[in-house]
Amino acid sequence: MYAKELVINNFRNYKQARLAFSRGKNIIIGENAQGKTNLLEAIDLLSSGKSNRAGEERELVLWGTSNASIKLEYHARGYDESLSMDWKMKSPSAPNAVANARAQKSMFVNGVHQQSVKGILGRLLTVSFSAEDLNLLRGGPKFRRDWLDNLAIRLHPSFHDVTSSYAKSVMQRNKLLKTLSEKGRLSVSDQDELLVWDKQLARFGTQIIKMRLDLLASLLPIAENEQTHLSRSQEKLTIDYAFRAQELNTANPTDEDEEDFSPDNDSSENNLDKESNAGGNKSADNDNSRSTEKQTSAEVKSMNEVRSMENVELAKYLMKLMKERRWLELRRRQSLVGPHRDNLIFKLNGADAASYASQGQQRSIVLSLKLAELRRIQDEINEAPILLLDDVLAELDEKRAQLLLSAVGDQMQTIMSTTHLSGINNAWLADAKVMTVHAGALKEDTPHATL
Ligand SMILES: Nc1ncnc2c1ncn2[C@@H]1O[C@H](COP(=O)(O)OP(=O)(O)OP(=O)(O)O)[C@@H](O)[C@H]1O
Ligand SMILES: [Mg+2]
Structure with missing residues (x-):
């Protein structure tokens, strides 16, 4: 065109x-x-x-x-x-x-x-390429998520409805978490109301995760190929999809982008995370006596395992993660499970590129990703x-x-x-x-x- x-x-x-x-x-x-x-x-x-x-x-x-x-x-x-x-x-x-x-x-x-x-x-x-795109490597996870989602939306415009429904659900659920966290104890109707939003999040979240993983699977061989070409076969690029809810195993994870979908955040809320549990434990969950040190997940799934799951199965898995992290979500007044927190990890020869790649290598990765985006669109629309x-x-x-x-x-x-x-x-x-x-x-x- x-x-x-x-x-x-x-x-x-x-x-x-x-x-x-x-x-x-x-x-x-x-x-x-x-x-x-x-x-x-x-x-x-x-x-x-x-x-x-x-x-x-x-x-x-x-x-x-x-x-x-x-x-x-x-x-x-x-x-x-x-x-x-x-x-x-x-x-x-x-x-x-x-x-x-x-x-x-x-x-x-x-x-x-x-x-x-x-x-x-x-x-x-269109495929745009500017200096800003270096944020794909250097910026927070939001840049990487947006890159994938925006490409998915351009290839499949109906996906736009899914991402906006999901963003709205996260906002509503965060609002509810905030209200509930102030109550101290959850009534049955509070739990039911939260469950409604859990289901919404799981439903749209599943679609987003599936779309991202499928897209990634089709982009990866092309980006890998471009990187091999740019580095004269010296560097192998791999991309991992990080389900960050799975990584959440301490009470104070350091997340630079957790406010993405939350209009309600202010510094006082963030301070809550920095407080110890001493004094008023803000958790309204019945399990709030649990140690804040460890949040164990029953099962940690790999990118390929998640990709091969049926939608219903993945939605259930997200619900399970939400249930396990409920006390933490209430304490932080944040939805902590779902694709709005996930990340992409780029690696060169197995080493995390954001931490170890030189500036030139980082630029090469971004160039490979952009060329992959271009070829992917070309394949799709002929x-x-x-x-x-x-x-x-x-x-x-x-x-x-x-x-x-x-x-x-x-x-x-x-x-x-x-x-x-x-x-x-x-x-x-x-x-x-x-x-x-x-x-x-x-x-x-x-x-x-x-x-
Ligand atoms: N709404 C606006 N009304 C008038 N001027 C504007 C408006 N928005 C942006 N500008 C001005 O447009 C000018 C050109 O911006 P632009 O980003 O296109 O520059 P550029 O040619 O890409 O420069 P650079 O080489 O530095 O990237 C800027 O000086 C900016 O202040
Ligand atoms: Mg400019």
Whole structure:
């Protein structure tokens, strides 16, 4: 598939822009802070429905204006289609907007309004690669979970409903845990109410875990292959799925991301974990006399064992884990069992890459993962996705940069941003369309003029 034309109005630092793409290679050159990432963000937004860097929709609206829009015409599955979004605000957007200033977003497919983001998912498939992706190795588990889930959603848009139902269930259950933890003792009806949410979590959680494991199983051989190629057969990449509820065997696990789904957390709650059990034991569970040191699990299952379980069986297993960790969940007012806490562990030749891999090796892993994502989408839809490279050559050494460029070659449309053209070989540049961006204004260029 390929992007044909992007039209932008009052989006980020662009007042108005119209950009026609080449079917093959496109390079956007600009100094820092001119609008390169903003432009790629617009395309990515139309693909995924959400910005991966804007906390609020209003951030996307050009300061001083109240209406923004982006529209992309593209070719996919043999048809010309268009995707567009617009944002409307009651008062003009500003860099320091008051907290309640909102932008109302609307989405359209071929001009037809879509009720939800699901309507646009799975149509325009892009693979983005930017310096941020190094968080796949260096960041917390959330980056890795999101990477898998977002890919799953793009391949199977109906999965979006599952992930949002799951996130809502975790929020509701955390709220309930908080209320119950203040009571001191659980009545039968409290336990019944909790059981309702346990079941919801187990049901949607099972679907998410299964989807992640299946996806991982299909990505792994491709990523492994790419890594072998990048390291000239020196490094074997493996990926483990860590069910972190299984690892929870102390009262004070150190989890950097446990608040992912909880809107209720504040520092006072986190302090609860740091308190010893002395004084009021906050656990409302009947088992609260148990030692806080050990939380034993009846069975620890491997990634492959879980993958081969029937859904009903896996849901029961999650319920069992929840039951075993109930006292701890009540004390911490957090749902501690389920895919919202799981992690992916990347290993090179058996050693944990986050701890031991060099910076170059970490970059190679991320590159292998991105290439695996790309090939996986290509296999699924029988068409190449659009590759968005945001200033990524600067992150790679020459060898890896050339490998990336030769891997994408002529097989797919590439839209790349860069601050300068050095590092891109002449053969690649020869048939690339080059555009410059300066302060949100685009200008078409020829490679020779910019060299
Ligand atoms: N809503 C907005 N209204 C006006 N300007 C904005 C808005 N949002 C972001 N900007 C500005 O857009 C400018 C360009 O941002 P962008 O991230 O695209 O830069 P870039 O060209 O990718 O730079 P770098 O090379 O440093 O990554 C920034 O200076 C930013 O402050
Ligand atoms: Mg940028």
